[in-house]
Amino acid sequence: MANRTAAEPIRTPLTIEDGIDFSVIELLFFAYRDFTSDPDEILADYGFGRAHHRVLHFVNRLPGLTVAELLDVLKITKQSLARVLKQLVDTGHVVQIQGLQDRRQRELYPTAKGRTLALALARPQSRRIAAAFHDATPAERRAVERFLKAMVDPELRAQIDKLPGE
Amino acid sequence: MANRTAAEPIRTPLTIEDGIDFSVIELLFFAYRDFTSDPDEILADYGFGRAHHRVLHFVNRLPGLTVAELLDVLKITKQSLARVLKQLVDTGHVVQIQGLQDRRQRELYPTAKGRTLALALARPQSRRIAAAFHDATPAERRAVERFLKAMVDPELRAQIDKLPGE
DNA sequence: AAATTTATGTCAACATGGCTGACATAAATT
DNA sequence: AATTTATGTCAGCCATGTTGACATAAATTT
Structure with a gap:
């Protein structure tokens, strides 16, 4: 497969002269890497991951949003959501309430426990942002x-x- | 487990009044989600994922960096790196060269093929950044x-x- | 009223990309 | 000669994404 001849190494770095804004690409990578590291540490104590964080965040910011709306924000499949949502419901962080007009829908709300955790997760991120500004x-x-x-x-x-x- | 009483839903959204900068938190989430979606589509054609992208990117930006240096940038374990690096080497995108001074080290370089792919992945990201600016x-x-x-x-x-x- | 569509849930199987722990090798350092 | 360091590799585990298939209840359309 591949080539018979050993492929030659390129020894010059890619730079801005290649017409591409590498520095902002890298800044976004590093900034996001560290931005998510704060809540990750807290989540580990709960046995939760970043997926739980995202669900909890949007349920707190848009209380009463439906499952379909949440899927649309997160851009994941309902099967992926189901696992983490079930854990959040089982641990009493989120409750599901049948829709009033449309009883097929399940509206998602945080509990007091879920709100407290959402705030605890957002706090270090907000602090980091404030410091950066x-x-x-x-x-x-x-x-x-x-x-x-x-x-x-x-x-x-x-x-x-x-x-x-x- | 949990509570005997059904946990009460909270119906008010978290807002800036809770003392936290939710809007920038969310902007970072959405911006990064879409920023990574461009290369993800290209990578799928090669059977590669985001992990391959990150390795390829830094090998192109810092040709000759060692395995240990790359691990330090990516903040992953060598076992995680090994899998994706092996695939990039097997497909002729990256070559490993024994260090000259320290022959225990493996210096990582892109090949012409690896450089081309790195540029193809960076191009839509750079375009998105240019448009945003x-x-x-x-x-x-x-x-x-x-x-x-x-x-x-x-x-x-x-x-x-x-x-x-x- | 019956048929269809929609919102949600669930089961099963699979892929990616993290992780830990253990051990091997070669080369550098002490 | 002994130890440390840089790297590689094996095995297994976990989180979180995927697709496909099917079930149910409620809303909508015919």
Whole structure:
């Protein structure tokens, strides 16, 4: 397979001269890696993972959202969701309530326990963000928020606008 | 287990009034979700995943880095790395060369094939970033880069400074 | 009223990419 | 000569994603 001749190593690094913004690509990788490391440590104490965190987060931010709506935000399959959601319900962090108008739907709400955990997970992330903005002007903050929002697929930006205001 | 009484649902959303910057937390989640979706589609054609992408990226940006250095950047175990690295070597995207001074080390280099793939993966990400910066001033760009860098753990920022300049 | 569609749940099997622990080898260092 | 270091490898486990198939109840359409 592959080649008969040993493939030659390339010894020069890729740089901005190749026409690509590697530095921001890498900044996003490192920033996100460390941004998620804070809650990961807390979650480990509960036997939960990042998947539980995401569910708990959006159930707290959009109480009463349906299973279908949550799937749409998370972009995972219902079978993936089912496992983590069941654990969150079994441990009393989330409750499911049958929809009033449409009784097929299951509205998802946090319990007091689920709210407390969601806050505990968000706190170190918020602290990290506040520290990163420490020397920034209000205009610079807005520029960062505009940039991040513009990174999202246009047709999915509506999801952001549905979330409770800032 | 849990409680005898059905846990009460909380019907009010978490908001900024809870003292936490939820909007930036969510912007980071959505931005990163879509930022990684571009290369994911290309990788699927090769039977590769995000793990291959990360290895290929840093081998191209830091040709000749050793296995230990790569582990330090990725923050994974050598057993995790071994699987994806072996596939990249077997498919002729990466070559390993014994270190000259220290012959225990394996220096990692991209091949022409590996460089081409790394560029193909970075291109849509760079395009997305360029589009997100479209209406930003140079000062605003710098503010975004400062913010992202400040989000990284201080002791790990040295890793960023080792990468080829912008 | 009957047929169809929709929202959800569930079972089974599988893939990826993390992890730990144990052990092997060759080369460098002490 | 003994020890440490850089790397590789085997085995097994776990979390979290996937697809496909099927079940149920409720809403909607015919």
